[in-house]
Amino acid sequence: MSKIKSTEDFEKLQESVNKTRDPERLCITVCSGTGCHAYGCEKVTQAFVEEIRNRDLQDKVDIRTTGCHGFCERGPIVVIHPQEVFYQRVKVEDVADVVSETILKKNIVDRLLYVDPNTGKQIICEKDVPFYKKQRRIIFGNNALIDPTSIDDYIALGGYAALSKVLWEMKPLEVIDVIKKSGLRGRGGGGFPTGRKWEFCRNAEGDRRYVICNADEGDPGAYMDRSLLEGNPHSVLEGMIIGAYAIGSHQGFIYVRNEYPLAVKNVTIAIQQAREYGLLDRDIIGSGFDFEIKITRGGGAFVCGESTALMASLEGKLGEPRAKYVHTVEKGLWDNPTNLNNVETWANVPVIINKGWQWYSDIGTEHSKGTKIFSLVGKINNTGLIEVPMGISLREIIFDIGGGIPEGKKFKAVQTGGPSGGCIPESLLDLLVDFEKLTETGSMMGSGGMIVMDEDTCMVDVAKYFLNFLKEESCGKCVPCREGIRAMLEILTRITEGEGEEGDVELLQELSEVVAETSLCALGGTAPNPVLTTIKYFRDEYEAHIKEKRCPAGVCPALIQYSIDTERCTGCGACVKVCPQEAISGQRKQPHSLDQAKCIKCGACLEVCKFEAVIKR
Amino acid sequence: MNLVLVDDIIARYRWEKAAIIAILQDIQREFNYLPQEALTYAASRLAIPLTQVYSLATFYRAFSLKPRGKHLITVCLGTACHVRGAVRILEKLERELGIKAGETTDDMRVSLETVNCLGACALGPIVVIDGQYHGQMTSVKTDSILKKLRKL
Structure with missing residues (x-):
């Protein structure tokens, strides 16, 4: 393949790719996200390859291993296109039946269908499964359709068209304007308006500018960034190249969490393919614009998700944050203007360019536009990744999409925002999810983890869990975070061990205030949130531990x-x-x-x- | 110790000081931990003070200064696994193996580690043994995987 030198070349490439695609052709897609991998999807894929070969059907049927479909609870997932027949919990033993019945005779294999627990009815098509029905998968949806190691799969779905348009038809300031008008805000947790960040970085003084993709996804229970990088790496690359053009940067970095080997592998392949096509490095699509991307693996430190710590780590230093009197858009990596966005934010960019800011800003609430990917996990029937429009209610997410709580147990709380967030109680289930509303509860949007808790979860234990996590992950540079979290954890440990005293709750609140106000970075600044929200909404549980020496949920070993x-x-x-x-x-x-x-x-x-x-x- | 391997790794990163974390990751992959000799050598080759290399090696969770066992057991302690009882599974493994998380058995057969989240929350609580995921762990399942591990 020769490099693309112009929009005409690119259109020719699109045409030639599309010619090889027959929408009527049978295709078996096997979800190969990390969740399905853990269920053994590799063996299922292998079995399909052998079955198709043994029956000499290679010319009639494609097999595609795709990224995460989202419905991890039901893996390994297999979808037969073009009919979109949805099979779940597929085992190697089922493969022969799927081929002989569904592929050859268009019969449904009933035992592999999803059964709606509410109606008892079997559901045939993927889109009709209740888990998917209320979702709006504008960013995450393509994951289920493409082989992440194939750039042609991405191009066949309109990939890199936004880049071609931007480079040939738009000026950098126009791109920034579109992103600003779309209302896109940072998906990593802070929610800062993306377009404005780009503008600040573009206007900052400096000869070199950097763009960074923050893929150091550290919040426990959140894995949407990984699934995007693993499942649709080109969408992230395309977003980064567009951003770099708008900002005027020629060097980008993707900082990936150490625990995500498959993401590193797929992004490495994607970068290589983009280079070969002339979509990266020198003279991209013949426009004269140069941009290269390097991948860096993190060292397994949660604090490196913080922008200044991440940049220090990229420079080969300790991942310690610094005070942000001067913002990183002015002095970031090696003291040059640096624009950092999270994986999901970058993946939103091509969609906005393709569909227009008006279309995009029609989705969502007044100040939170577009969709958000959440990982719905914990005590929930349908564990998985979901993409919903901003403004959907927590109740719809947990009960309509998530299918409620297993074993008929009672819902207690949903934890959002990772260790920086808080626990939201049942009384606020009708809350409409957006940046502002979640912050009002004392929690936050964060990167999108939603951990559902039932009556068997002890809220004091949850607060202790997060503080223990943060104690381990505090870099130790500033005293309020290092010592404050440790002191709070000591009190919580005492309470869970039946040694709590009157006044402990007040002391926790006071310490919380100090840690939040005086810590250097957001890790310490938000560390008290899990404690403060559990005190605010579940004070009775604290009282039971302290006064009655009782753990109402039956979790704390010393009290049961x-x-x-x-x-x-x-x-x-x-x-x-x-x-x-x-x-x-x-x-x-x-x-x-x-x-x-x-x-x-x-x-x-x-x-x-x-x-x-x-x-x- | 084969320090040629360390030279090769450093060369692949073009002797760049900023690549020190990646270099340490590769050294660890080669030796299964960060041997003192390799660290000293890498520091001198890159002209970085050893203290700085040591501070990096002890700051980042991914690094181990002690040799690790033949088999690696990792218990996920993500929030989803936590609310589903991961701590009980970890405690059971600690009891059965006679070591704490972060340690290796005296016969160098097994290392026990924890991870903050593997993002396979549907399977929680999860235990990973030599890269293989074992989901929805219970006390009974823990016994059976330990039995299998002893035979390996």
Whole structure:
């Protein structure tokens, strides 16, 4: 393939790619996101390849391994195009049936269909599955349609058309104007208007300018950036090149979290392909604009998600933040003007250019435009990645898309914004999700993690969990963050161990104020949020721990006791076998008893008992 | 110790000081940890003070200054795994292996580590053994994977 030197070349390329695509042609897509990988989708793909080869169907059927489809709960996921037949939890043993029935005879394999738990009805097409119905997948949707290692797949769906348009038909300031008018705000957590950031960076003094893609996705429970990079890396690259052109930068970096090897692999391939096509490096699409992108792997430090820490890390230094009296758009990487945006933000850019800012700004609320990808995880029936318009309610997300709470348990809270965010209670479920509304609750949008908690989750324990996380991840440079978080964690640990005292809650609130006000960067500045929101909405749980020495959710080991209900115990001995402490004894077929002095409260007995004879209080 | 490997790694990054973190990552991949000799050598080749290399090696979670075991068990402690009881699984592994998270068994067979989130939350709680994901872990499942691991 010779390099693209003009828009005409690019159009020719589009044509030649499209010629090879037959929308009527059968295609088996197998989701190969990290979630489905963990379920063993590789073996399923391999089985399809062999089955198709054995039946000599290579000429009639394509097999495509795609990025994450989002519905991780039901993996491995297989979708047959063009009919969009949706098969879930597909195993190697199912492959022969899918080929012989669906591919050859257009029959549905009923046992692989998704069953709507509310109606009991089987659903055939992907778009009709309730999980997908209320979503608006303008950024994430293509993941399910393309092989991330194929640039042609991306081009066939209109990829790089926005770049061609920008380079040949728009001036940098026009691009900035479009992004400003679209209302796009940073998807990494801060929510700063993207167009304005670009403008600041463009106007800053300096000879060199850098653009950075922040893919150091550190919030536990958030994995949308990884899924975008893994599943549709070209959309991120295209966004970055457009941004670089608008800002006037010739060097970009993608800073990827160390734990994301597949993302690194797919982006590396994507950069190579873009170079070969003349979409990266020198004289992009013959426009005279040069831009190259380097990939850097992070070192596994959460604080490096903070822009100044990330830039320090890129320079080969400790990932410690600095005070932002001077913003990074003026003095960032190596003291040059630097524009940093998160993966999802970059992926929004080509869509805005293609569809226009008017179209884009029609989606969402007054101050939060477009869509947001959330990872819906925790105590929820439909775990997965969802993309919804801003302004949708939490209730719709959790109950309509997420399918509610497993095992008929009661919803307690949803945690958003990662360790910087907070827990939102049931009374606020009708809240319409956007940047402002989430901040008003004391939580925040963050990068988009949504961890659902049920009645069995202890909110004091959750606050302790996040502080423990932040204590480990605080870089230690400034005292309020390093010492304040440690002191708060000590108090919370005491409370969960039954040593809480009157006044602890007030002390936590006071410490929170100091840590939030005086920390150097956002890590410390927002660290008290999980504590403050749990106190605000679940103070009764704190009181129960402190005053009654009781953990209402039955989580904190020091405050619970396991015992055996002698009426229900059949003496089967299952618990005796699993108890690591030999704390349970009794004769066979006789009710057993549990020695409290030996019990370490590991919960193994409760897990194996089939007769609900183990009681946790 | 084969320091040629270290030279090769540094050369691949064109002797650039700013690439030190990537260089350390590659050294770790080569040796399974960061041997003191390799660090000293890399520092001198790049003309970076050893103290600076040491501070990087101890700041970033990805690095280990101690040799790691033949098998690596990683327990995900992401929020989703946490609310589904990941701590109990970690504690069980610690008890059974007789080591704490971050340590390696005396016979150098197994290292136990934790990770903040693997982003495979549908499978939580998750334990990864030598790159293989084991989802929806329970105490009983932990026993059976440990049994398999002992036979490896």
